[in-house]
Amino acid sequence: MARMQSLALPFRQRGLISLRSLLLLYTGSLLLLILLASLAFSFDRFRDYVSDQLEGHARDGATAVGLSLSNAIDGRDPVASESLIDSVFDSGRYLSMVYFDHSGEWVAGRQTTVSGAGVPSWFVTLADLPLPVGRAEVVRGWSRLGYVEVVSHPGRAYRDLWHVTIGMIGGTMVVGTVGLLLLFWMVRRLLKPLKALEKQAEALGRRDFRKRVDVNSTRDLNQVTRAMNQMADDLGALFEGQAKLIQHLRRVSNEDTVTGLASRSAFDQRLKVEVESEERAAPGVLFLIQLDDFTLYNTTYGRSEADRLLLSIAGVINQFVRDHTGAFAGRRSGAEFAIFLPGVTQADGIVWCHQLLEELDGVYADRASPMDVMVHGGVAQALEDRNARELMVAADEALRQAQTRPQTDCQAADPERDGHHNLETWRAIIRWAIDHDQLSLWLQPMVVNGNGHLVYHQVFSRIESDEGELRAAVFVPIAERFGMIAEIDQLVVRHALVLLERQPQASLALTLGASSVASDSFRQDLIECLESAGPSRKRLWVGISEQTVHHHRTAVGLLVRALNRLDVAVLVDRFGVGGVPFSYLRNLRFQGLRIDNSFIHGIDSHEENRFYLESVVAIAHSRGVKVFATGVETAKEYDVLCALGVDGAMGYHLGRPFQADNDN
Structure with a gap:
């Protein structure tokens, strides 16, 4: 290693x-x-x-x-x-x-x-x-x-x-x-402010601008404390301005201005990564949803009222996405929306699509009364022989079929094809793997830009089944739904610590599930496990997805502070997706950001993403936070990342995953 x-x-x-x-x-x-x-x-x-x-x-x-x-x-x-x-x-x-x-x-x-x-x-x-x-x-x-x-x-x-x-x-x-x-x-007593100033200076070194000195002493020391407090306020205001700037850049580059959902280009790019990337490719379903007669509604009630309707529809879709781990949504054009749910079978997708359409129909009908309105949806299954464009075409064909119905309805693109196990079969496969510890670690190198040296190896988990090894992207969303992700994360952490103990020069990074981070018992078990691991834990990076940071702020804060006390590096995983405010970096000590690969794919020809990433690197570095990129698949992408000054990159162009027991 x-x-x-x-x-x-x-x-x-x-x-x-x-x-x-x-x-x-x-x-x-x-x-x-x-x-x-x-x-x-x-x-x-x-x-x-x-x-x-x-x-x-x-x-x-x-x-x-x-x-x-x-x-x-x-x-x-x-x-x-x-x-x-x-x-x-x-x-x-x-x-x-x-x-x-x-x-x-x-x-x-x-x-x-x-x-x-x-x-x-x-x-x-x-x-x-x-x-x-x-x-x-x-x-x-x-x-x-x-x-x-x-x-x-x-x-x-x-x-x-x-x-x-x-x-x-x-x-x-x-x-x-x-x-x-x-x-x-x-x-x-006279020098008491100096101790407070020392702590404030250390906090500033950690890019924590909240620390204030309120101790009064001699006139000279009081002047110093006022100057330090003013500097902390100025730096905090500067960071807030930078955070607002990067949030604005993210909205401009990747969000729809009316609904706040992902823009068409941002959704398509993320869908392509989810469906076509070798490591992330997983079962899932795509919804295409359209409000019927929206043009008439816009003409009748005006553009402002139409925008408010779209915003209400987006609120319902956002809540649906939050209820399904890993899901994401975007607005394609007019009143057409797209939702992708990873790890979902087509049969479940059809049921959930019907439920979502009924809720959207209720919102639409209330606002459009006395107009008769409908909402239609198309569902298509992600398959191994279907790329992102073909998946979109299949969902669009299903949507056109649904629009032939005289009422709110959804149709499936391939009603005779499911292509994956049903839910109970999935539950049995995952439970058997957990109970028999049939979980293996796969490692992919995160290399330092320019010299090829390693920062760490990213840990991916796979489980054994009758069909062979299943990638994490396949079973993790399903395990999240069944409430079994914390058990899987416990196995991954134990295996990773054993590997660190066995290989003194190794450094590993792993990502925790949202349910694991939110669980008090899991966090306590994790801290106890790391404490008993000794110095080897200092060579471990723990990743927490940005969506988890946003939705479980209290639990994340407790975990991050506990990991900081143990000298365990913490990074924000899948940074950039979901429109999460950047301000959490002010209150929590993260050592790194791992940019979601949807921003990296085609960055050599995507000027908006390149400018966005350049801004992220500058702001993160001003906070003492490292920036890592994932999903690097071409030499041109890697050259752009090196020029932008990221601290490390990972992808098939730089190194493919290999099993931890191998000598690769």
């Missing part, structure tokens, strides 16, 4: 500090530096204060002892002097107290060693208080006996300094913690 081009992911810078972290780091560091400087300054000032106290205490002690030795006792008596010094020294407030004679000889004294008095030794070493010496003279009358030197004990000073330091550190930590918390709160 060839590799798939990886989806472009938004570039993320890694390892760079955020603005909030930078502000917190800088301001917090500055706050801590100020607090530490204040703590160091306070410690130094108190240390100086304690040193001054020690010096004063030593000086006072020396003076007191000197006076006592001079006057209270006879300083010439060593024993008396020793007793006096002992009594004073025993107070424990002195480190050293020594009495020297006038020649410097020791007379009496006491000394001890420095102790921290319960203070850690490292703190004593750190503080390293100076030990000033207090000195006083000892005299007797006019005779100088000697001097006293006193050193105060620093233990209490170290203890006081230790307690004060602990208090300052605790206070600094409290102030610092409170300050950092207030700083964090303030910075977070």
